Amino acid sequence: MSEPVTTDTATTAKSGVDVARFASRSALVRRRFLRNKPAVISLLLLVVLFIACYALPPVLPYSYTDLDFYALQQPPNADHWFGTNALGQDLLAQTLRGMQKSMLIGVCVAFISTIIAATVGTIAGYFGGWRDRTLMWIVDLMLVVPSFLLITIVVQRTKGDIIWLIVLLAAFSWMISSRIVRGMTMSLREREFVAAARYMGVSNWRVIVRHIVPNVASIIIIDTALNVGLAILAETGLSFLGFGIQPPDVSLGTLIADGTKSVTTFPWVFLFPASILVLIILCANLVGDGLRDALDPGARPLRRRRK
């Protein structure tokens, strides 16, 4: 649980302490995050990968649709760094194209689903009563069957349209986060600064925006980062089964599905996209963990005591 941030508690200090030198909360968070080497490296790596997958394709000699009939099922070589598949398509170009889709979808889905989760969670937790019961009933309902199956049913008609894919994945992945936000909001509602604001006649919506949301912000930020990995997993899963991105366009999921067919004979067709996918999700998870440690130090024991 993070400390509540009201307008000036962060810099309140006992007399005699130099207020200017007193580290602000954001500076503390930044310092704690930067101290976490794996998280910083992962964040840099993610940025590099994101830029590379958009910047590299125009420079490369092969586009993801080009067919090189002189190099079918070639293992990695000087001409095709990641090798080629059965049609003679350059796997490096294809993997980059797949990364574009998968990373874009992952980031968008994570943001949208977290916004839904924050809205639903704060409303249910702050107002309580019938709003709480209705919203939590909907959450229960959506958790009672695996959302992956429901997405599969609906996504069929959308013919691999990326916007629809984002909307559907976001619509089915906010439930558990919203429960966490609701729980935090319920305990914040009882705190003095919220009561004070209410007695001063501040409207409910203003209390939520000014006092509740900043205090659940840490959990929301952590959740967004961790949801990126989950969203990429879901998207590549759908594409792997043939329900996500449709050919001739590619996603890391469709590439891995291609590779699966010949995994025992031509493993590189599978190994390159798969390892890139694992790398992206691993980095996203490490960044999420780093943010958790930085924003919410109490959530994880940091005892350095050796037994």
Place this chain on the structure above:
Amino acid sequence: MTRFLAGRLLNYIVLLAVASFLTFSLASRQFEPLDSLLQRNPRPPQAVIEAKAAELGLDKPIPVRYGHWVAGVVHGDFGKTIGGQPVSDELWRRIGVSLRLLIIGSVVGTVIGVVVGAWGAIRQYHLSDRVITVLSLLVISTPVFVIANLLILAALRVNSVLGVQLFEYTGETSPDAIGGAWNQFVDRVQHLVLPTFTLALGAIAGYSRYQRNAMLDVLGQDFIRTARAKGLTRRRALFKHGLRTALIPMATLFAYSVAGLFTGAVFTEKIFGWHGVGEWFIQGVATQDTNIVTAITLFSGVTILLAGLLSDVIYAALDPRVRVR
């Protein structure tokens, strides 16, 4: 306690009924089951198409179709597939196949995950703990379909090194498995190992992470020190007082993880060529078959419901405060 569970059960059944209605409507609205007929070349006569539409009840509104479906389900009849086969027979056969995978996978995953996590917490910051932490993060970041293929590649290597077909990775049995009951059994186990391990690996990684954190929280608390001061050995204090308390949050995690396990089974069955419900679901969506898809969604809902009830029971068994209510 009984009233608590009965209340939960009732709530679950209502949720399940609503969920099945929504799934049925969703599938009925989205699916175009006549497409496979319409796209056939040459196109079948209009009379044939209309007969098929009437057979599938496409002329009636969706609530009426759902009512008809429910009336059948109450008697154990899940309707017919588009091809005209009864869904129920196939469903039960496939449920058997999938449950074998799901139950063994979840039990193995839960037990090993809890043990590994608790062990890591006790040995915090030792080399073994670090290795476990890194490996579990790596596994969590790896999709099921990648794990499955990597295991296949590894099994292939092991098989060729040993010179015998130790691990099998296609289907549930070999068609040429000969000999008595023992040989049949060994053959099935050989086929079972890789898919089960695929499913269990994700669960192990997830549980061990949460269990490690929960155990670390508990280890720092006063009652462990009290137990030690009282004269209990370290092992006894950790297991009787520490592990039991640290297991409580896992009960909730168990309910959530079954949905993930079910999704994982879809991929596992597809890659390893098991003819379970997950594989059938994908076929059902591909052939636009509402009855198959709704029946399997219902089954997955029932599985999650049972896991939820089970986690309530485990919760009550571990935490005496729940029982008093």
